[in-house]
Amino acid sequence: MEVLLPFFLVIPFLGFIVSLFFSKKKERSIFLAMATATLLQVVFAISFTAYWAIFIKSPLNIREITLYKSDHYSFFIDLYFDGVTATYLIMSSVLTFMIAHFSRSYMHKDAGYKRYFNNMLLYFFGIQIIIFSGNFETLFIGWEILGVSSFLLIAYYRDRYLPVRNGFKVFSMYRIADIGILLAMWLMHHLFHENITFLQLKTTDFVASHIEQHYWIGILISAFILLAAFVKSAQFPFSSWLPRAMEGPTPSSSIFYGSIAVHIGIYLLLRTYPFWGHILAVKVVLIILGLLSGFIASSIAKVQFSIKAQIGYSSIAQIGIMMVEVALGFETLALIHMCGNAFLRSYQLLVSPSIVTYQLRDQFFNFIPKLPSAYSAFQKKIANTFYVLSLKEFYMDNYLYKYLWFPFKRMGNKVSFLSTKLGLTTAIIGFSISAYLLYGDAYENLKFHQYIPNLIGLIALVFVLRAFTIRKHPFGAWILLVLNHFWVALAVSFNEHFSYWEIFYYISGVVVSGVIGFLVLNALEKKEYFSLDDYYGHAIEHKSLAVTFLLCSLALMGFPITTTFLGEDLLFSHIHSDQVLLMTLVAINFMLAGISIMRIYTRVFMGPNHKWYRSEARRSA
Numbered sequence: 001m002e003v004l005l006p007f008f009l010v011i012p013f014l015g016f017i018v019s020l021f022f023s024k025k026k027e028r029s030i031f032l033a034m035a036t037a038t039l040l041q042v043v044f045a046i047s048f049t050a051y052w053a054i055f056i057k058s059p060l061n062i063r064e065i066t067l068y069k070s071d072h073y074s075f076f077i078d079l080y081f082d083g084v085t086a087t088y089l090i091m092s093s094v095l096t097f098m099i100a101h102f103s104r105s106y107m108h109k110d111a112g113y114k115r116y117f118n119n120m121l122l123y124f125f126g127i128q129i130i131i132f133s134g135n136f137e138t139l140f141i142g143w144e145i146l147g148v149s150s151f152l153l154i155a156y157y158r159d160r161y162l163p164v165r166n167g168f169k170v171f172s173m174y175r176i177a178d179i180g181i182l183l184a185m186w187l188m189h190h191l192f193h194e195n196i197t198f199l200q201l202k203t204t205d206f207v208a209s210h211i212e213q214h215y216w217i218g219i220l221i222s223a224f225i226l227l228a229a230f231v232k233s234a235q236f237p238f239s240s241w242l243p244r245a246m247e248g249p250t251p252s253s254s255i256f257y258g259s260i261a262v263h264i265g266i267y268l269l270l271r272t273y274p275f276w277g278h279i280l281a282v283k284v285v286l287i288i289l290g291l292l293s294g295f296i297a298s299s300i301a302k303v304q305f306s307i308k309a310q311i312g313y314s315s316i317a318q319i320g321i322m323m324v325e326v327a328l329g330f331e332t333l334a335l336i337h338m339c340g341n342a343f344l345r346s347y348q349l350l351v352s353p354s355i356v357t358y359q360l361r362d363q364f365f366n367f368i369p370k371l372p373s374a375y376s377a378f379q380k381k382i383a384n385t386f387y388v389l390s391l392k393e394f395y396m397d398n399y400l401y402k403y404l405w406f407p408f409k410r411m412g413n414k415v416s417f418l419s420t421k422l423g424l425t426t427a428i429i430g431f432s433i434s435a436y437l438l439y440g441d442a443y444e445n446l447k448f449h450q451y452i453p454n455l456i457g458l459i460a461l462v463f464v465l466r467a468f469t470i471r472k473h474p475f476g477a478w479i480l481l482v483l484n485h486f487w488v489a490l491a492v493s494f495n496e497h498f499s500y501w502e503i504f505y506y507i508s509g510v511v512v513s514g515v516i517g518f519l520v521l522n523a524l525e526k527k528e529y530f531s532l533d534d535y536y537g538h539a540i541e542h543k544s545l546a547v548t549f550l551l552c553s554l555a556l557m558g559f560p561i562t563t564t565f566l567g568e569d570l571l572f573s574h575i576h577s578d579q580v581l582l583m584t585l586v587a588i589n590f591m592l593a594g595i596s597i598m599r600i601y602t603r604v605f606m607g608p609n610h611k612w613y614r615s616e617a618r619r620s621a
Contacts, residue, residue, distance in 0.1 A: 016121035038097035078134030123149035141560040166244035180228030190577035222276035233265025243309035258345035293320030412469030420476040457585035460487030482514035506567020513555035535607020
């Protein structure tokens with residue numbers, strides 16, 4: 001039975017590849033590519049699950065591909081199947097198949113019909129990787145694919161201001177979740193001294209003994225897992241991104257933020273429960289935050305003027321309750337609750353346009369004035385306070401900007417002296433000195449050699465902070481982001497002796513994507529004007545350049561299909577568990593670099609096109 005598991009990934013991947021070859025005018029062929037893939041997945045999923053439930057019942061695990069192996073580390077794709085996988089598999093396949101059929105008529109004659117179905121199939125492929133993942137590395141591959149496809153679907157109406165802006169905002173929040181997964185992976189490697197699988201986590205004595213010996217590392221790993229789950233499932237205080245994600249077409253909103261993607265946080269908690277379930281403090285924190293999320297989201301949902309936002313916050317409230325169920329150990333109840341909520345929210349979002357039409361008609365012909373309340377003055381004051389807080393979404397957006405993004409922007413502005421020319425000069429001098437120290441082994445004789453990795457990691461972060469705040473020059477930001485990767489590789493090289501082939505894996509992807517991306521910007525500059533202070537929407541007239549630059553951007557930020565991704569994971573394994581400062585610098589670097597890279601792409605190629613002969617939607621559209 002294990003040998004059949006890869007077919008669950010092959011089916012959606014082939015559907016995605018086939019859909020790319022059809023002309024955008026071939027609506028029927030494009031739809032059939034997705035409908036065939038999802039129908040085959042539904043039939044295969046139900047048949048496989050039925051056979052497994054009747055005759056096998058025990059978990060299935062297969063190590064499919066080993067991408068890299070050394071004396072100290074093994075990077076492999078691991079596939080896993082159990083009751084949790086079966087539930088998510090059937091739910092995601094059935095919903096995707098149904099919404100694909102709904103989308104056929106809903107998106108008919110839309111200019112981006114092909115792009116919509118391509119992104120939906122990419123999302124479906126990412127989801128299947130996540131739910132079949134048997135270790136954190138495999139899960140992270142699907143996690144990244146899901147994040148990118150989500151961004152592309154939210155910003156589907158790429159010639160409008162708000163969809164692009166909100167798509168980028170959601171992508172920025174997803175980068176925080178990525179940091180949680182990366183840090184959890186890093187600490188897991190050091191805790192277990194191997195690439196741990198989810199099947200191994202089910203060995204109670206094995207896990208409990210490691211946590212008992214390294215209690216605080218266990219706490220940190222659990223905290224990072226909760227961070228990733230809370231961001232991905234839009235729990236408090238990260239809830240405000242979900243209604244902004246409803247800018248895409250209604251069917252994609254239904255499947256992403258009503259049913260499947262928003263419940264991935266629950267999947268992560270269920271899959272890692274054998275680890276953090278040993279720590280009572282983590283379960284108590286999860287229960288408290290889950291209840292708080294449910295209360296706040298329910299309160300906000302009652303005052304939303306948008307039906308999509310109302311449904312979104314209602315779903316957040318239910319997910320908060322699911323997290324409480326998971327923390328209490330009620331796995332089956334959480335899965336049943338999740339399936340019910342997913343199907344209900346999908347249905348509500350799909351019929352939401354009809355409901356709005358009905359309510360508009362109803363309020364004119366059946367208006368009932370509100371009766372005077374019998375509340376006391378104090379009760380009214382409390383009710384009004386909660387009303388205003390809910391209307392303002394408990395100021396979550398403001399606090400995230402004030403305490404998360406604004407400090408990074410302020411630090412970036414303080415290093416505004418770092419021009420592209422100075423950055424290149426600093427890099428050449430720094431790399432030359434480092435080459436002498438590394439190849440001559442002279443750095444070990446330095447009294448302060450143990451601080452060199454932190455110093456270089458700080459320099460790398462300065463490069464990213466500057467790129468993060470550049471408003472005028474895409475070329476300068478792009479070059480600084482490429483150089484940043486070299487500084488990160490250099491910091492880890494000073495940290496530990498290891499094969500330089502690992503550096504080659506990392507840098508090869510950076511160099512290729514960096515050079516091609518620069519050439520694309522240069523080619524576009526000869527035809528158009530652009531900077532980073534506005535949206536220019538050049539993808540409308542330069543589609544091939546836009547696609548090429550998007551692929552370069554994904555490669556530079558470490559998308560799973562590239563050597564940069566493998567190299568990043570290898571480099572992280574050379575940062576020791578006691579080097580918290582270095583790992584913190586690299587993690588922040590990873591988050592801000594990805595955001596800065598995608599900001600260049602969105603500003604240059606997406607948004608309203610300002611040319612006089614093109615209609616331009618207002619910013620409120």
